[in-house]
Amino acid sequence: MTEILSRAERDEALKQMTQSGWGEARDGEAIAKTFRFADFKDAFAFMSKVALCAEEMNHHPEWTNVYNRVEVVLSTHDAGGVTAEDIKLAQFMDEAATDA
């Protein structure tokens, strides 16, 4: 099982990711970001790309979609916090959103 990141590791990872809109959520047990797209089609295209990656990683996001907006919360439930898997999925999402 992937272990949760230490406070220092999480802070280090978030330091870079904050610039692209990621932040802590749920008292540090998750990271979150709201993605915005031109319209629903672009938002769902993004979700489709992420879904395939998430399924391959067997690591799934919690996400809410309202038209062109996708709110994402990443956490590793089994580990009870943020792990390297969350960081990896977050980075994939940033790339997928740029392509959209």
Place this chain on the structure above:
Amino acid sequence: MTEILSRAERDEALKQMTQSGWGEARDGEAIAKTFRFADFKDAFAFMSKVALCAEEMNHHPEWTNVYNRVEVVLSTHDAGGVTAEDIKLAQFMDEAATDA
């Protein structure tokens, strides 16, 4: 623009839909249902089918996905309540979920 359903019309529509798990939400201004699937793959396959229908109708759901669960809220923002479009999308979702 589609007009919101009268209280009687909405109650009539919901009477049938309640059996499949739909209920009122947001003080009657929306309808909501939680769909459950075997796993993430089935949940996202359902979302993909609904996304294509929603885009074609130009009527989009608010929805949250956590692994095998999809929580849906339907409302017609422009009309400020539940319209025939919401009922139509809700029925499509029920069919799509049965196929999954």
